[in-house]
Amino acid sequence: MVRKSFKEQVLIAREEAIVVAANRLLAEKGFDAMTVDEVAAEVGIAKASLYKHFSSKEALAAAAMIRVLDHALAQIEALRAEPAGDEVDQLKSVVRWTMQVQLAGDMPSLPTQNSALRTALTSNRSYLDRLMLVSERLGEWITAGQRSGRLDPSLPAEVILYTMFARACDPVLGVLKESANFSDEQIVDMLLSTCFDGLHGHRLRSPRAAPAARVDTGLRRSHA
Amino acid sequence: MVRKSFKEQVLIAREEAIVVAANRLLAEKGFDAMTVDEVAAEVGIAKASLYKHFSSKEALAAAAMIRVLDHALAQIEALRAEPAGDEVDQLKSVVRWTMQVQLAGDMPSLPTQNSALRTALTSNRSYLDRLMLVSERLGEWITAGQRSGRLDPSLPAEVILYTMFARACDPVLGVLKESANFSDEQIVDMLLSTCFDGLHGHRLRSPRAAPAARVDTGLRRSHA
DNA sequence: GTCTATAAGAGGATAGAC
């Protein structure tokens, strides 16, 4: 690692600021609705300056997605370094972290639909490399969890993987946050439960390493 | 109900064709990426003609969303007329139906993010009325399921409701369909399982009224 | 009500001075 000059550091800091702004807007409105003008305005620079750093709107969004994956990888590596519990507990920790990021308004929604962003990402080596790395790491925990029986062995591992990706960006998080009936922690705990225990609930399971007990608020408002 | 003249029937048929096209494109690319030109082209009429039927892109999309809710309500009413199983079985039937609609490419994605469509829908009486009706019907089944213990009683009913809405539009459906490793039926069965049984799997549960046994393909490809 | 043609404006991207 070469020591960066001061100018280089300033440049990198500015690019980071741009990507952070893009990331927030990506989470808030999605790729199509986000405009480059907004990003530039949020950073406080001219649009033309932004284009000196990123060649296109797609490249900018890709940088934001890569940044998210890097953060996820850092989380995963930290868990690998100091495991707390078994593999399924690690998976829950990762999903919990992503849910918290989404509640904080910093998780761009998945580009599942056929969009310009999706085609750009599928040909972006940096993005795909990281995505594959995340998939490998989680895949190891998933198959281990299936062997131990804590994860449904009758489900293909890829189905579990994709499901966890999707739950990380679950729109239900935002809906519940908007309803303002629950704390962020309650929301995360409830959705972690629906993800791993299902809507049926756990029932007859040995309460091993139970996650921090979900706070029951007594709220039972029927849907509004 | 007054008998419609021939001209009125033709008009209605044309509007239906427009809404069907809009619905498909809404499902395929989402509201922002869909253009009115595309819709008109798919129907085979001029854009100006389309605007004689719908005053704006938002109104067109709202009509499509309303149509989806009407279909869902028809499904629900049919199940109420001839119940097959208990309330949770009804709920599963509804979710199964919506998943099939999505796999067929006819389910617009939820307008959860702050979009122009969302603001239009939240002030559309027809849409909100139907949404509330669906929520009420499902809400009854949900609370009944919680009383019987087949649905997790520790979850607020609204969380279960929103979760079922979200699963109906689960992006995982599209991802798995693209992977081309499973039949539509397999995909629906697997995701119904992850929704109600969770990633942990069912384990110790009396196999009452088990859904059609999921076909196990033996596929265990690790994530690609 | 359907068409062709066009207005009106948003938004991605660039030119060129500094």
Add this chain to the structure above:
DNA sequence: GTCTATCCTCTTATAGAC
């Protein structure tokens, strides 16, 4: 590399003839 000013395409929406 940053700015202002501008280009140009795409898209929503409408005008006006038939």
